[in-house]
Amino acid sequence: MIDAPILGLDRTSxxxxxxxxxxxxxxxxxxxxxxxxxxxxAQIGYEISKAEFTTPENNTFTNEPEIMIEGTAYQD
Known part of the structure; x- marks a missing residue:
């Protein structure tokens, strides 16, 4: 088995x-x-824990071109 991701070509974009x-x-x-x-x-043979966002609050909307997103993600 080859230990490398498979390459595809996008010819439609x-x-x-x-x-x-x-x-x-x-x-x-x-x-x-x-x-x-x-x-x-690539095929991933494991899953990671769900990330938890602390800001912005859930269901927040903005028209700003950039926002700061904070939270935590866990590596198992």
């Missing part, structure tokens, strides 16, 4: 033009946008 591949000479090269945008797909 506007290309991100941020996809690079290693060449045969071990250099990094920007891919041609016509091939699509890379998408990493």
């Amino acid at each position: 506007i290309p991100s033009e941020r996809n690079y591949s290693r060449t045969l000479t071990n250099d990094w090269e920007l891919n041609n946008p016509s091939i699509g945008t890379y998408m990493i797909r």
